[in-house]
Amino acid sequence: MTYDPSNIFARILRGEIPCKKHYEDEYVLAFHDIYPKAPTHILVIPKGSYTDIVDFGANATAEEIEALYRAVSKIAAEAGLQTAGFRTIANTGLNGGQEVPHFHIHLLGGKKLGPMLAE
Numbered sequence: 001m002t003y004d005p006s007n008i009f010a011r012i013l014r015g016e017i018p019c020k021k022h023y024e025d026e027y028v029l030a031f032h033d034i035y036p037k038a039p040t041h042i043l044v045i046p047k048g049s050y051t052d053i054v055d056f057g058a059n060a061t062a063e064e065i066e067a068l069y070r071a072v073s074k075i076a077a078e079a080g081l082q083t084a085g086f087r088t089i090a091n092t093g094l095n096g097g098q099e100v101p102h103f104h105i106h107l108l109g110g111k112k113l114g115p116m117l118a119e
Ligand code: 5GP
Pocket: 008, 017, 019, 020, 031, 032, 033, 034, 035, 036, 090, 091, 097, 098, 099, 100, 101
């Protein structure tokens, strides 16, 4: 899939649309989901233009990949999710229900989450 630079997260990264920022470094931005599905619902995205987890794993640099996973760990610990547990989700493509075609990891927690998949 070709990367579409008009997607909403690309616009957030360019500062065209505001977000409730939670964390930022050279390679990563994390912000609160606009329609939270749990008491804590944070989206962690690379700053680079990758459509999904497959594109990211295949084409991102080692520095970008390391930064994203280190950010997920840091955010989970600092947001107090680690002790009680939480869930990470990376919806991918049509079957995965991905709505925004810029790779993102959902961090969900703050309550006991239901079954992994809706019936
Ligand atoms: P996906 O379905 O692609 O895995 O998840 C996209 C997520 O982005 C959804 O949970 C949706 O609520 C969130 N989202 C969509 N538009 C915006 C926006 O403009 N700002 C923020 N913060 N989140 C958004």
